[in-house]
Amino acid sequence: MADNTVACVIPTIGRPELARAVASVSEQSRKTEIIVVLDRPDEESSVKAMLQQWDVTLLTTNGGEGGNVARNTGVRAATSLFVAFLDDDDWWAPHKLEKQMRAVERAEVRGPIVAATAFWFHRGNAVSAIPRQAYDSEREDPASYLVRRDRLLFGQNAMQTSSLIVSKQLALEVGWCATMRKHQDWDFIARCLRRADVSFVWVPDPLVHVVQGSEGSISRGANWEQSLAWLEEHRQHLSARAAADFTCVHILRSALRHRDREGVGKAVSLIKMFGMPHLAALAVGLSGVRGS
Numbered sequence: 151m152a153d154n155t156v157a158c159v160i161p162t163i164g165r166p167e168l169a170r171a172v173a174s175v176s177e178q179s180r181k182t183e184i185i186v187v188l189d190r191p192d193e194e195s196s197v198k199a200m201l202q203q204w205d206v207t208l209l210t211t212n213g214g215e216g217g218n219v220a221r222n223t224g225v226r227a228a229t230s231l232f233v234a235f236l237d238d239d240d241w242w243a244p245h246k247l248e249k250q251m252r253a254v255e256r257a258e259v260r261g262p263i264v265a266a267t268a269f270w271f272h273r274g275n276a277v278s279a280i281p282r283q284a285y286d287s288e289r290e291d292p293a294s295y296l297v298r299r300d301r302l303l304f305g306q307n308a309m310q311t312s313s314l315i316v317s318k319q320l321a322l323e324v325g326w327c328a329t330m331r332k333h334q335d336w337d338f339i340a341r342c343l344r345r346a347d348v349s350f351v352w353v354p355d356p357l358v359h360v361v362q363g364s365e366g367s368i369s370r371g372a373n374w375e376q377s378l379a380w381l382e383e384h385r386q387h388l389s390a391r392a393a394a395d396f397t398c399v400h401i402l403r404s405a406l407r408h409r410d411r412e413g414v415g416k417a418v419s420l421i422k423m424f425g426m427p428h429l430a431a432l433a434v435g436l437s438g439v440r441g442s
Contacts, residue, residue, distance in 0.1 A: 155231060156247055156315060157183035159224030161217040162238040164193035167361075169200050174241035176204045179248045183230050187220035189213065218326035218334055225321045232263075233318045239361050240312040246357040250315055259349035262320035264342050266350075267313040269358040271305060279356040280305035285343075287350060293340040293384040294392035299399050299431040311335040313358045316342060330383075332376035333400075340384060374404040374413040381420075393420070394427035398435030406438030 158175045162168045168186070175184050184206045188197055191210040198208060209227060211219055217237075225233050232251075236242065246267065254265050271280050283306055285295045295307050311334075320342060330337050342348060377400035385393060397420045405413025417435070421427065427435075 155183065155229075156180070156234050156251065157185055157224070157228035157230040157232070157318070158234045158236055159221055159228065160184070160186045160236045160238055161220030161224070162186055162188055162197070163190045164188060164197050164200075165238055166200075168197070168238040170241050171236050171238050172201055172204050172206060174244075175236060177244055178242065179245050180251060182234075182247060183207070183228060185209065185224040185227055187211065187224045189215055189217070189220050216328065216331070218330060218338075219328050221326045222328070225318060228318055231318055232315050233321050234315045236312045237360075241359050242312070243357045243359070247315075249355060249357060250351075250353050253353050254315065254351050257349065257351050259351070261347045261349060262317040262345070263315075263349050263351055264317075264320070264339070265315040265353070266309050266339075267353040267358060268356040269308075269310055269313050269360045270356045271308075272359060272361045274362075278305060281308035282306050284352050284354065285309060285350065287343065290389065290392075291340070291387045292343040293336065293387050294389045296336045296340065297388070297396040297399075298392045298428075299395040299434060300428045302430050302433060309335070309339050310358070310360050311338075312360055314339070320345075320348065330380065333380040337380060337383065340387070344387070373408065374401045374410065374417070377401050377404060378416065390424045391428065394424035395431035397421055397424065398427045398431040402435035403438035406436070407440075 160171055172184060175182050186206050186208050188194060188208065188210045191213045194210055209223055211223060221235060250265055250267055254263055268279055268281060271278050285292060296309060298307055300306060324342050326334060326338050343350060381396055397417050401413065402417035405417055
């Protein structure tokens with residue numbers, strides 16, 4: 151493996167946006183190994199046709215196994231020292247890898263790294279650069295950072311899959327949880343950054359374009375039980391405020407949206423246990439009353 155090589159793993163179900171994602175990686179100023187992992191084997195011929203102009207390794211799962219299995223498959227196949235991730239509906243700015251890897255090399259750290267950048271967040275017709283506050287390992291646990299909500303609009307705290315570069319060995323050891331159906335990136339990032347031997351490298355420039363809730367995104371069909379599974383996995387590491395904020399924003403809002411009494415009851419009992427959430431998080435949670 152060459153020390154400065156990067157593999158980009160793109161999980162996909164064959165959406166047309168995949169071509170844009172692959173093009174944005176192919177056009178990087180730093181050479182990249184591109185690995186596309188298709189989770190719908192019956193779409194293999196059409197995806198091959200879509201990607202024929204680029205130098206891409208195309209792999210398939212058994213089908214319907216989810217993005218995390220696809221990412222793990224891509225990581226195992228990578229021949230590079232570092233692995234980047236890109237969702238198939240997102241895309242990179244032209245010098246994303248160059249700037250990010252330069253920051254990694256300047257840091258001169260030994261051992262595994264997690265590197266992330268700010269990103270452009272596309273919400274409908276609006277585009278904003280986030281996060282407004284970078285992660286600080288001295289201040290709080292990574293999961294608390296990711297789910298604390300003290301603004302009505304998402305973006306005060308954020309890290310996203312498509313901005314990540316991770317040492318391949320770290321990605322192999324931590325792995326993307328195959329059973330985690332929601333908040334997959336938060337789960338992976340938090341478990342990576344909790345390791346004592348990991349160094350975090352931050353680039354404040356927005357170098358990735360991330361689209362909120364595009365067609366086919368798992369977040370569009372989320373339910374409160376999937377969010378509860380994430381909370382139970384990370385609960386011991388969360389501050390009470392972060393846990394209460396998460397409960398409001400993801401469990402209460404989803405339960406109210408789906409008129410699910412069991413979910414609303416579970417959310418209320420959790421909030422009573424954790425204590426008062428931020429008023430912004432509570433307002434977001436109660437917005438579920440309006441429905442989808």
